[in-house]
Amino acid sequence: MPPEQKNAIVTGGGSGIGRACSLQLARDGIAVAVWDLNPEGAEETVTMIEKEGGRGIACVGDAAETRKIAESLARTHSELGPVTILVNNAGITGFCSFTEIDEDAWDRMIRVNLKGPFLCTQAVIGDMLEAGWGRIINISSSSTQSGAPVMAHYVASKGGVVGFTKALAMEYAAVGITVNTIPPGFVDTPMLRGSPVDIEAQAAQAPMKRPGRPEDIAAACSYLASEAAGYVTGQTLSVNGGRYLV
Ligand SMILES: NC(=O)c1ccc[n+]([C@@H]2O[C@H](COP(=O)([O-])OP(=O)(O)OC[C@H]3O[C@@H](n4cnc5c(N)ncnc54)[C@H](O)[C@@H]3O)[C@@H](O)[C@H]2O)c1
Numbered sequence: 001m002p003p004e005q006k007n008a009i010v011t012g013g014g015s016g017i018g019r020a021c022s023l024q025l026a027r028d029g030i031a032v033a034v035w036d037l038n039p040e041g042a043e044e045t046v047t048m049i050e051k052e053g054g055r056g057i058a059c060v061g062d063a064a065e066t067r068k069i070a071e072s073l074a075r076t077h078s079e080l081g082p083v084t085i086l087v088n089n090a091g092i093t094g095f096c097s098f099t100e101i102d103e104d105a106w107d108r109m110i111r112v113n114l115k116g117p118f119l120c121t122q123a124v125i126g127d128m129l130e131a132g133w134g135r136i137i138n139i140s141s142s143s144t145q146s147g148a149p150v151m152a153h154y155v156a157s158k159g160g161v162v163g164f165t166k167a168l169a170m171e172y173a174a175v176g177i178t179v180n181t182i183p184p185g186f187v188d189t190p191m192l193r194g195s196p197v198d199i200e201a202q203a204a205q206a207p208m209k210r211p212g213r214p215e216d217i218a219a220a221c222s223y224l225a226s227e228a229a230g231y232v233t234g235q236t237l238s239v240n241g242g243r244y245l246v
Pocket residue numbers: 011012013014015016017018035036037038041061062063064089090091092093112116139140141142143183184185186187188189190191192
């Protein structure tokens with residue numbers, strides 16, 4: 001049975017896809033802890049949630065740092081209660097030819113994009129086990145399906161997220177916890193706007209002739225977090241306007 005009051009954590013909820021997921025989950029009646037490095041972004045998301053009559057709190061900190069995660073979780077517990085929905089969304093990107101990727105850049109990418117989800121999930125899984133119900137939604141990347149030049153460190157980190165999703169899905173399938181991944185690709189967010197991608201040119205090539213919107217990903221997140229998706233686990237739900245058919 002799902003808990004009466006559902007609480008979610010959305011990492012990187014202060015911008016783009018994480019913000020849209022936070023807003024949608026709040027519309028679904030879920031209280032949302034918005035975890036983000038960026039205080040303004042996190043607060044702005046909470047203000048947007050509250051304007052729509054939802055409940056949210058902002059927790060500022062690095063979602064890939066054990067001590068900060070513990071602090072944010074303690075605040076989330078005291079203000080909202082146990083957490084049964086986790087959206088591992090916080091991420092960074094990078095564009096660099098393979099031979100130029102130095103060890104620091106590699107480690108930073110793996111730390112934020114892969115170790116972060118590991119640490120956040122490990123911190124929160126106890127709440128889900130206690131409730132006998134949980135939803136873990138990992139935001140990966142369509143680049144794990146298509147490959148991508150000058151992004152070996154990024155694609156490797158997100159490929160790790162896909163494997164992590166499948167492994168956890170099997171480990172927790174029998175105890176009411178589902179684990180799935182959404183691999184966005186070409187979604188119009190500050191991350192995409194800050195990248196070398198030519199948005200207009202790519203949109204012209206895309207089957208739907210437009211980039212994805214953060215709301216497109218949020219709709220899938222809402223479904224995977226719902227009761228209706230209780231028999232869906234270990235899956236990759238591609239939300240990409242038909243750009244990759246895999
Ligand atoms: N936009 C796309 O086309 C696209 C494509 C593939 C994958 N993704 C993935 O979707 C996720 C969201 O991306 P977006 O496009 O919304 O990006 P964005 O840059 O708009 O938002 C990312 C948010 O994560 C936060 N963040 C970054 N590192 C953090 C950390 N260590 N701790 C806490 N917060 C942190 C940032 O402050 C920011 O608010 C990322 O994991 C990204 O890799 C996006």
